[in-house]
Amino acid sequence: MDGKGKAAMTIEGNWLAGAMTKDFPDTAYKVVPLPEGPGGKGTMVFTNCWGVAAKSRHQTAAVDLINHLTSDSSQLEFAKAVGVMPAKTTLLEKYVAQNPESKAWADGTAYAQRPVSAPGMRQVMAEFDTSLAQLADSEPAKLLADLQKNGESVLGGSGR
Template sequence: MRQAGGWVVNEDGTEVTADSAENLAGLTQAKKMLAAGTMKYAKEVDSGWGGEALGKGVAAMTIEGNWIRGALTKDFPNIKSKVVELPEGPAGKGTLLFSNCWGIAAKSKAQAAAVDLVKTLTSTTQQMEFAKAFGVMPSTKDGSQQYAQQFPDDAAFAAGGEYGQGPVNAPGFDPVMAAFNTDLEQLKTKEPKAILESLQKNGTSALGGK
Protein backbone atom coordinates (compact mmCIF):
# COMPACT_ATOMS: atom_id res chain seq x y z
CA MET A 1 0.00 0.00 0.00
CA ARG A 2 2.77 2.44 0.85
CA GLN A 3 4.73 1.68 -2.30
CA ALA A 4 1.55 2.29 -4.29
CA GLY A 5 1.12 5.68 -2.63
CA GLY A 6 -1.63 4.84 -0.16
CA TRP A 7 -2.08 4.52 3.59
CA VAL A 8 -4.75 3.99 6.22
CA VAL A 9 -5.12 7.64 7.27
CA ASN A 10 -4.18 11.06 5.91
CA GLU A 11 -0.95 12.78 6.87
CA ASP A 12 -2.22 14.35 10.09
CA GLY A 13 -4.18 11.26 11.11
CA THR A 14 -7.57 12.98 11.15
CA GLU A 15 -9.24 11.18 8.26
CA VAL A 16 -9.35 7.55 7.14
CA THR A 17 -8.14 7.04 3.57
CA ALA A 18 -8.34 3.25 3.39
CA ASP A 19 -10.63 2.90 0.36
CA SER A 20 -8.35 4.81 -2.02
CA ALA A 21 -7.33 3.72 -5.51
CA GLU A 22 -3.71 3.55 -4.36
CA ASN A 23 -4.48 1.13 -1.54
CA LEU A 24 -6.60 -0.98 -3.86
CA ALA A 25 -3.75 -1.18 -6.36
CA GLY A 26 -1.34 -2.25 -3.62
CA LEU A 27 -3.54 -5.02 -2.23
CA THR A 28 -4.51 -6.17 -5.72
CA GLN A 29 -0.83 -6.62 -6.58
CA ALA A 30 -0.26 -8.57 -3.37
CA LYS A 31 -3.25 -10.79 -4.14
CA LYS A 32 -1.87 -11.50 -7.62
CA MET A 33 1.45 -12.55 -6.11
CA LEU A 34 -0.32 -14.86 -3.66
CA ALA A 35 -2.32 -16.42 -6.50
CA ALA A 36 0.82 -16.92 -8.58
CA GLY A 37 2.67 -18.51 -5.68
CA THR A 38 5.50 -15.99 -5.78
CA MET A 39 4.48 -14.85 -2.30
CA LYS A 40 3.23 -17.08 0.50
CA TYR A 41 2.18 -16.73 4.11
CA ALA A 42 4.63 -18.22 6.59
CA LYS A 43 2.12 -20.86 7.67
CA GLU A 44 1.90 -22.09 4.07
CA VAL A 45 5.52 -23.18 4.28
CA ASP A 46 5.20 -24.64 7.78
CA SER A 47 6.84 -21.68 9.51
CA GLY A 48 5.84 -19.47 12.39
CA TRP A 49 7.13 -16.27 10.79
CA GLY A 50 9.13 -15.00 7.83
CA GLY A 51 12.49 -15.29 9.54
CA GLU A 52 11.94 -18.96 10.26
CA ALA A 53 10.94 -19.59 6.64
CA LEU A 54 14.14 -17.92 5.46
CA GLY A 55 16.27 -19.77 7.98
CA LYS A 56 14.77 -23.15 7.06
CA GLY A 57 15.47 -22.48 3.39
CA VAL A 58 11.83 -22.60 2.29
CA ALA A 59 11.77 -18.91 1.35
CA ALA A 60 14.16 -16.96 -0.85
CA MET A 61 13.38 -13.67 0.88
CA THR A 62 11.19 -12.20 3.59
CA ILE A 63 10.13 -8.73 4.70
CA GLU A 64 11.13 -8.14 8.33
CA GLY A 65 12.63 -5.54 10.62
CA ASN A 66 16.16 -5.69 11.99
CA TRP A 67 15.04 -8.02 14.78
CA ILE A 68 15.58 -10.78 12.22
CA ARG A 69 19.35 -10.39 12.64
CA GLY A 70 19.46 -11.75 16.17
CA ALA A 71 16.93 -14.47 15.40
CA LEU A 72 18.88 -15.80 12.43
CA THR A 73 22.15 -15.69 14.35
CA LYS A 74 20.62 -17.61 17.24
CA ASP A 75 18.45 -20.14 15.42
CA PHE A 76 20.07 -20.46 11.99
CA PRO A 77 23.75 -19.54 12.39
CA ASN A 78 24.77 -21.18 9.10
CA ILE A 79 22.33 -19.23 6.93
CA LYS A 80 23.89 -16.44 4.88
CA SER A 81 21.62 -13.48 4.20
CA LYS A 82 21.73 -9.94 2.84
CA VAL A 83 19.57 -6.96 3.81
CA VAL A 84 18.31 -4.67 1.04
CA GLU A 85 15.65 -1.97 0.79
CA LEU A 86 12.30 -2.94 -0.68
CA PRO A 87 11.98 -2.24 -4.41
CA GLU A 88 10.21 0.96 -5.40
CA GLY A 89 6.52 0.82 -6.26
CA PRO A 90 4.45 3.11 -8.50
CA ALA A 91 4.73 5.89 -5.89
CA GLY A 92 8.37 5.26 -4.99
CA LYS A 93 9.93 3.68 -1.93
CA GLY A 94 7.81 2.53 0.97
CA THR A 95 8.21 0.64 4.23
CA LEU A 96 6.81 0.62 7.76
CA LEU A 97 8.33 1.88 11.00
CA PHE A 98 7.88 0.31 14.43
CA SER A 99 9.08 1.62 17.76
CA ASN A 100 8.71 1.48 21.52
CA CYS A 101 8.41 4.42 23.87
CA TRP A 102 9.42 5.41 27.37
CA GLY A 103 6.44 6.37 29.52
CA ILE A 104 6.50 8.93 32.35
CA ALA A 105 3.69 9.07 34.89
CA ALA A 106 1.92 12.43 34.86
CA LYS A 107 1.52 12.53 38.66
CA SER A 108 4.81 10.95 39.67
CA LYS A 109 6.75 12.69 42.45
CA ALA A 110 9.88 11.68 40.59
CA GLN A 111 8.74 13.09 37.26
CA ALA A 112 11.68 15.46 36.81
CA ALA A 113 14.14 12.65 37.50
CA ALA A 114 12.23 10.38 35.12
CA VAL A 115 12.45 13.01 32.37
CA ASP A 116 16.20 13.28 32.90
CA LEU A 117 16.50 9.49 32.75
CA VAL A 118 14.57 9.29 29.48
CA LYS A 119 16.68 12.07 27.99
CA THR A 120 19.77 10.07 28.85
CA LEU A 121 18.35 6.80 27.52
CA THR A 122 17.34 8.44 24.23
CA SER A 123 20.62 10.25 23.69
CA THR A 124 22.53 9.15 20.60
CA THR A 125 25.44 7.91 22.70
CA GLN A 126 23.25 5.69 24.86
CA GLN A 127 21.19 4.44 21.92
CA MET A 128 24.35 3.39 20.13
CA GLU A 129 25.33 1.43 23.23
CA PHE A 130 21.94 -0.32 23.05
CA ALA A 131 22.54 -1.04 19.36
CA LYS A 132 25.87 -2.67 20.11
CA ALA A 133 24.46 -4.65 23.03
CA PHE A 134 21.26 -6.07 21.52
CA GLY A 135 20.75 -4.69 18.03
CA VAL A 136 17.98 -2.13 18.48
CA MET A 137 18.27 0.78 16.04
CA PRO A 138 18.58 4.37 17.35
CA SER A 139 15.51 6.58 16.99
CA THR A 140 17.39 9.83 16.30
CA LYS A 141 18.63 10.93 12.87
CA ASP A 142 22.18 11.30 14.13
CA GLY A 143 21.98 7.89 15.76
CA SER A 144 20.60 6.33 12.60
CA GLN A 145 23.51 7.71 10.59
CA GLN A 146 26.02 6.37 13.10
CA TYR A 147 24.25 3.01 13.10
CA ALA A 148 24.49 2.74 9.31
CA GLN A 149 28.19 3.57 9.48
CA GLN A 150 29.01 1.10 12.24
CA PHE A 151 26.74 -1.65 10.92
CA PRO A 152 26.95 -1.30 7.11
CA ASP A 153 25.32 -4.68 6.54
CA ASP A 154 22.17 -3.24 8.16
CA ALA A 155 22.28 0.13 6.39
CA ALA A 156 19.09 -0.71 4.48
CA PHE A 157 17.16 -0.83 7.75
CA ALA A 158 18.43 2.61 8.73
CA ALA A 159 17.67 4.01 5.26
CA GLY A 160 14.01 3.12 5.70
CA GLY A 161 13.77 5.63 8.52
CA GLU A 162 13.99 8.44 5.99
CA TYR A 163 10.76 7.51 4.21
CA GLY A 164 9.07 4.86 6.35
CA GLN A 165 5.47 5.10 7.56
CA GLY A 166 4.80 4.96 11.27
CA PRO A 167 1.76 3.25 12.81
CA VAL A 168 -1.66 4.82 13.26
CA ASN A 169 -1.53 6.03 16.87
CA ALA A 170 -5.04 7.45 17.25
CA PRO A 171 -6.76 6.37 20.50
CA GLY A 172 -8.96 3.32 19.99
CA PHE A 173 -7.46 2.42 16.61
CA ASP A 174 -5.64 -0.75 17.70
CA PRO A 175 -8.72 -3.01 17.30
CA VAL A 176 -9.23 -1.54 13.81
CA MET A 177 -5.72 -2.46 12.74
CA ALA A 178 -6.03 -5.88 14.37
CA ALA A 179 -9.14 -6.60 12.30
CA PHE A 180 -7.35 -5.34 9.18
CA ASN A 181 -4.40 -7.63 9.86
CA THR A 182 -6.81 -10.56 10.21
CA ASP A 183 -8.32 -9.67 6.85
CA LEU A 184 -4.88 -9.45 5.26
CA GLU A 185 -4.17 -12.99 6.41
CA GLN A 186 -7.14 -13.99 4.24
CA LEU A 187 -6.22 -11.86 1.22
CA LYS A 188 -5.79 -14.99 -0.87
CA THR A 189 -9.55 -15.62 -0.73
CA LYS A 190 -10.96 -12.19 0.14
CA GLU A 191 -11.44 -9.30 -2.26
CA PRO A 192 -9.13 -6.31 -1.68
CA LYS A 193 -11.97 -3.85 -2.17
CA ALA A 194 -14.08 -5.51 0.53
CA ILE A 195 -11.14 -5.53 2.93
CA LEU A 196 -10.50 -1.83 2.39
CA GLU A 197 -14.18 -0.92 2.69
CA SER A 198 -14.28 -2.68 6.06
CA LEU A 199 -11.14 -0.85 7.17
CA GLN A 200 -12.61 2.45 6.02
CA LYS A 201 -15.83 1.87 7.96
CA ASN A 202 -14.17 0.65 11.15
CA GLY A 203 -11.48 3.31 11.04
CA THR A 204 -13.92 6.14 10.49
CA SER A 205 -15.97 4.95 13.45
CA ALA A 206 -12.86 4.81 15.64
CA LEU A 207 -11.98 8.39 14.74
CA GLY A 208 -15.46 9.53 15.73
CA GLY A 209 -16.88 9.86 12.23
CA LYS A 210 -19.95 8.30 10.65
Protein backbone atom coordinates (compact mmCIF):
# COMPACT_ATOMS: atom_id res chain seq x y z
CA MET A 1 0.00 0.00 0.00
CA ASP A 2 1.40 3.35 -0.92
CA GLY A 3 -0.34 5.25 1.88
CA LYS A 4 -1.20 8.00 -0.58
CA GLY A 5 -4.70 6.76 -1.30
CA LYS A 6 -3.85 5.59 -4.83
CA ALA A 7 -4.30 1.86 -4.23
CA ALA A 8 -7.72 0.29 -4.03
CA MET A 9 -6.34 -2.89 -2.49
CA THR A 10 -3.13 -4.52 -1.40
CA ILE A 11 -2.27 -7.94 -0.07
CA GLU A 12 0.00 -7.53 2.92
CA GLY A 13 0.83 -9.13 6.20
CA ASN A 14 0.23 -7.76 9.65
CA TRP A 15 3.47 -5.74 9.54
CA LEU A 16 1.44 -3.27 7.47
CA ALA A 17 -0.29 -2.04 10.64
CA GLY A 18 2.93 -0.73 12.17
CA ALA A 19 4.13 0.76 8.89
CA MET A 20 0.84 2.56 8.30
CA THR A 21 0.77 3.90 11.85
CA LYS A 22 4.33 5.16 11.55
CA ASP A 23 4.43 6.38 7.94
CA PHE A 24 0.81 7.18 7.03
CA PRO A 25 -1.15 7.72 10.25
CA ASP A 26 -3.94 9.64 8.49
CA THR A 27 -4.60 7.03 5.79
CA ALA A 28 -7.76 5.03 6.48
CA TYR A 29 -7.77 1.34 5.58
CA LYS A 30 -9.53 -1.86 6.56
CA VAL A 31 -8.12 -5.38 6.92
CA VAL A 32 -10.25 -8.17 5.48
CA PRO A 33 -9.49 -11.84 4.76
CA LEU A 34 -8.59 -12.89 1.24
CA PRO A 35 -11.53 -14.29 -0.72
CA GLU A 36 -11.88 -18.04 -0.47
CA GLY A 37 -10.66 -19.87 -3.57
CA PRO A 38 -11.34 -23.34 -4.99
CA GLY A 39 -8.99 -24.86 -2.42
CA GLY A 40 -10.59 -23.02 0.49
CA LYS A 41 -9.24 -20.22 2.61
CA GLY A 42 -5.62 -19.26 2.27
CA THR A 43 -3.03 -16.86 3.56
CA MET A 44 0.61 -16.93 4.60
CA VAL A 45 2.30 -16.49 7.94
CA PHE A 46 5.84 -16.46 9.19
CA THR A 47 7.72 -15.52 12.30
CA ASN A 48 11.27 -15.29 13.47
CA CYS A 49 13.25 -17.36 15.92
CA TRP A 50 16.07 -17.05 18.38
CA GLY A 51 18.77 -19.59 18.93
CA VAL A 52 21.75 -20.08 21.17
CA ALA A 53 25.06 -21.47 19.97
CA ALA A 54 25.82 -24.78 21.64
CA LYS A 55 29.32 -23.60 22.52
CA SER A 56 28.39 -20.08 23.62
CA ARG A 57 30.29 -18.85 26.65
CA HIS A 58 27.17 -16.92 27.62
CA GLN A 59 24.61 -19.65 27.13
CA THR A 60 22.71 -19.04 30.36
CA ALA A 61 22.41 -15.31 29.70
CA ALA A 62 21.34 -15.97 26.10
CA VAL A 63 18.64 -18.41 27.21
CA ASP A 64 17.45 -15.89 29.79
CA LEU A 65 17.21 -13.23 27.08
CA ILE A 66 15.25 -15.55 24.79
CA ASN A 67 12.90 -16.43 27.63
CA HIS A 68 12.35 -12.71 28.20
CA LEU A 69 11.81 -11.98 24.48
CA THR A 70 9.28 -14.79 24.16
CA SER A 71 7.41 -14.01 27.37
CA ASP A 72 3.77 -13.05 27.02
CA SER A 73 4.40 -9.50 28.22
CA SER A 74 7.31 -8.95 25.78
CA GLN A 75 5.36 -10.41 22.87
CA LEU A 76 2.40 -8.10 23.54
CA GLU A 77 4.74 -5.13 23.98
CA PHE A 78 6.44 -5.91 20.63
CA ALA A 79 3.01 -6.10 19.03
CA LYS A 80 2.14 -2.68 20.39
CA ALA A 81 5.50 -1.05 19.59
CA VAL A 82 6.13 -2.54 16.15
CA GLY A 83 2.61 -3.22 14.92
CA VAL A 84 2.89 -6.96 14.34
CA MET A 85 1.01 -9.88 15.85
CA PRO A 86 2.65 -11.74 18.68
CA ALA A 87 4.45 -14.89 17.57
CA LYS A 88 2.60 -16.93 20.20
CA THR A 89 -0.83 -18.13 19.10
CA THR A 90 -1.86 -18.31 22.76
CA LEU A 91 -1.81 -14.49 22.78
CA LEU A 92 -3.93 -13.90 19.68
CA GLU A 93 -7.21 -13.51 21.57
CA LYS A 94 -5.70 -10.87 23.84
CA TYR A 95 -4.01 -9.21 20.86
CA VAL A 96 -7.31 -8.98 18.94
CA ALA A 97 -9.02 -7.53 22.01
CA GLN A 98 -6.37 -4.79 22.01
CA ASN A 99 -6.30 -4.47 18.19
CA PRO A 100 -9.75 -5.36 16.80
CA GLU A 101 -8.84 -3.92 13.40
CA SER A 102 -6.32 -6.77 13.04
CA LYS A 103 -8.82 -9.60 13.58
CA ALA A 104 -8.64 -10.83 9.95
CA TRP A 105 -4.88 -11.32 10.24
CA ALA A 106 -5.17 -13.11 13.56
CA ASP A 107 -8.00 -15.33 12.30
CA GLY A 108 -5.90 -16.26 9.27
CA THR A 109 -3.33 -18.01 11.45
CA ALA A 110 -5.76 -20.93 11.79
CA TYR A 111 -5.37 -21.83 8.10
CA ALA A 112 -2.16 -20.04 7.08
CA GLN A 113 0.70 -21.70 5.27
CA ARG A 114 4.35 -20.91 5.86
CA PRO A 115 6.42 -19.63 2.93
CA VAL A 116 8.24 -22.23 0.88
CA SER A 117 11.78 -22.29 2.19
CA ALA A 118 13.23 -25.10 0.09
CA PRO A 119 16.70 -24.53 -1.34
CA GLY A 120 16.44 -22.41 -4.48
CA MET A 121 12.99 -21.00 -3.72
CA ARG A 122 14.42 -17.68 -2.51
CA GLN A 123 15.54 -16.87 -6.07
CA VAL A 124 12.22 -18.06 -7.52
CA MET A 125 10.30 -15.82 -5.14
CA ALA A 126 12.66 -12.88 -5.76
CA GLU A 127 12.01 -13.18 -9.50
CA PHE A 128 8.27 -13.37 -8.85
CA ASP A 129 8.42 -10.27 -6.62
CA THR A 130 10.27 -8.42 -9.37
CA SER A 131 7.67 -9.48 -11.93
CA LEU A 132 4.85 -8.31 -9.63
CA ALA A 133 6.34 -4.82 -9.70
CA GLN A 134 5.70 -4.89 -13.48
CA LEU A 135 2.14 -6.19 -13.13
CA ALA A 136 0.56 -3.15 -14.80
CA ASP A 137 2.43 -4.05 -18.01
CA SER A 138 2.15 -7.83 -17.71
CA GLU A 139 -0.37 -10.62 -17.91
CA PRO A 140 -1.18 -12.09 -14.47
CA ALA A 141 -1.65 -15.57 -15.97
CA LYS A 142 1.88 -15.49 -17.41
CA LEU A 143 3.36 -14.31 -14.12
CA LEU A 144 1.66 -17.19 -12.29
CA ALA A 145 2.63 -19.71 -14.99
CA ASP A 146 6.26 -18.60 -14.73
CA LEU A 147 6.12 -18.89 -10.93
CA GLN A 148 4.68 -22.40 -11.24
CA LYS A 149 7.30 -23.46 -13.81
CA ASN A 150 10.21 -21.98 -11.84
CA GLY A 151 8.96 -23.42 -8.56
CA GLU A 152 8.53 -26.89 -10.05
CA SER A 153 12.02 -26.64 -11.52
CA VAL A 154 13.52 -25.93 -8.10
CA LEU A 155 11.33 -28.41 -6.21
CA GLY A 156 11.82 -31.15 -8.79
CA GLY A 157 8.20 -32.02 -9.47
CA SER A 158 5.19 -31.21 -11.55
CA GLY A 159 3.26 -29.87 -8.56
CA ARG A 160 0.22 -31.79 -9.67
